[in-house]
Amino acid sequence: MTVRRGKKLSISIQEHMAIDVCPGPIRPIRQISAYFPRRSPTSPGPASPNPASSPLALSPGFVAPGLGGTHLLSPLLAHGRPGGGGGSLSLTSSVDMSVEINSSDSDDCTALGTLEFELRYERSSSELHCTVLRAKGLKSMDFNGLSDPYVKLHLLPGACKANKLKTKTIRNSLNPVWNETLTYIGITEEDLHRKTLRLTVCDEDKLTHNELIGESRVPLKRVKPDQTKHFHTCLEHPPPLPSPTTMGEALRGISCYLREWENEQLHSLEERGRLLLSLQFLPPLSLEETDVGGGAGGGEEGRRRSGGLCVGVKRCAHLAAMDVNGFSDPYVKIYLKPDVQKKSKHKTAVMKKTLNPEFNEEFFYDISLQELANKTLEVTVWDYDLGRSNDFIGGVCLSGSSQGDGLRHWTDCLKNKGSRVERWHILANELPRTIGHD
Numbered sequence: 017m018t019v020r021r022g023k024k025l026s027i028s029i030q031e032h033m034a035i036d037v038c039p040g041p042i043r044p045i046r047q048i049s050a051y052f053p054r055r056s057p058t059s060p061g062p063a064s065p066n067p068a069s070s071p072l073a074l075s076p077g078f079v080a081p082g083l084g085g086t087h088l089l090s091p092l093l094a095h096g097r098p099g100g101g102g103g104s105l106s107l108t109s110s111v112d113m114s115v116e117i118n119s120s121d122s123d124d125c126t127a128l129g130t131l132e133f134e135l136r137y138e139r140s141s142s143e144l145h146c147t148v149l150r151a152k153g154l155k156s157m158d159f160n161g162l163s164d165p166y167v168k169l170h171l172l173p174g175a176c177k178a179n180k181l182k183t184k185t186i187r188n189s190l191n192p193v194w195n196e197t198l199t200y201i202g203i204t205e206e207d208l209h210r211k212t213l214r215l216t217v218c219d220e221d222k223l224t225h226n227e228l229i230g231e232s233r234v235p236l237k238r239v240k241p242d243q244t245k246h247f248h249t250c251l252e253h254p255p256p257l258p259s260p261t262t263m264g265e266a267l268r269g270i271s272c273y274l275r276e277w278e279n280e281q282l283h284s285l286e287e288r289g290r291l292l293l294s295l296q297f298l299p300p301l302s303l304e305e306t307d308v309g310g311g312a313g314g315g316e317e318g319r320r321r322s323g324g325l326c327v328g329v330k331r332c333a334h335l336a337a338m339d340v341n342g343f344s345d346p347y348v349k350i351y352l353k354p355d356v357q358k359k360s361k362h363k364t365a366v367m368k369k370t371l372n373p374e375f376n377e378e379f380f381y382d383i384s385l386q387e388l389a390n391k392t393l394e395v396t397v398w399d400y401d402l403g404r405s406n407d408f409i410g411g412v413c414l415s416g417s418s419q420g421d422g423l424r425h426w427t428d429c430l431k432n433k434g435s436r437v438e439r440w441h442i443l444a445n446e447l448p449r450t451i452g453h454d
Contacts, residue, residue: 128230128251129154129190131167131217135234137208139241142440144200146213148183150193154251157219157227162188164220165229169198172212172233174287177342178334178371185220201333201372202290202440204421208236217251228254288410288443289335289371291348291397294328294378295414295429296436297385324382325352325429327393329364330438331374338399338407343369345400346409352381353392366400389416389430397443410443 134147148167157163166185170176179200186192203211216231230251239245300323329348338344345368352360360381367373383391396411414426425439 132248135239136244137241144203147197148194152191154190165192168216170214178336211236290333291441292330294438296326299433328378329375335371346373349396351394411447412441
């Protein structure tokens, strides 16, 4: 091809195809894992001390002895070649060098960082203490190469703002130290078997949304009562949510149905908070005991002589926020139903702007043990709103036909006459019967 001076260079289509197409052997595409394999803790055999024979010393330009200078090392070419030496990779060695998800060599562990914390469950007070100690090697989320990390806790299932706890924020650090203890109140031993604690490390941004760095999940069944357990875990990415768009046309309808069913189940299991109740049945005093006391008295003595049920509303914990400020103005109402004369209603005082109110109020019902066996104690928690209808937060029913903690608490009260029985109850978002507010 000759080009004259002053003329523009032109290339024919035949010459263009001849230039771009270079015939030659088609080589397999080499993967990065062939040159930088990771050895799992369970793989047999120690690593070779010789760097020339180590798999980590292999590079795209490395020429294995015995292969000649015209071939680059690849998993397919190196496999089965005699004289490949320690630089050859076999199929079994590639399997042995696979990365374990829970090993400390995983990409999430090195990229996201680690979190160290302690858990302790106090059986006597029904409290779960989580001490967030420190984090190391966190992923940088800001332009300056650092992060502003904090840790927030949720209890699964039923995660919501009511059971979220949060540490303070450490500014400009990838190795923050908190040494901060966060406490969940009203955690029963049943919760230890079915609940999971999620610890999420986030980066705080004042101008934009906070960014998630990583999370760690611990089943509470790993924690033994009255014992402190230490954890040092690798942060992981949150599990991806299944999407119907990633499935075939035949499975999308089933996936949508399952998702609606799952949402209904989560709504039915939604927790609106915890309530600590105290029940005590006081049997009537005999005539001899009345004569010793001398005359009719008021207060506790009068209750003791007549007999009846004493209901103590102690406190609530992790209530659902019903107001726009992120809080509620809770109060508690109790009924002993069926209530023909409509005289069984009692109500506590209203606690302003709190999700963990303490009431410590007691109410007494003058009733015999035979009548009490056919009654149902209905306890509801409401959010007080001035000038409009009060919002229902949650409630619980205790009777002989209840289930779970409600039935056990009611039975223990009737069996242990004169003894005060306290128990935490999970507030349900719906009660078996329709509720009318004030």
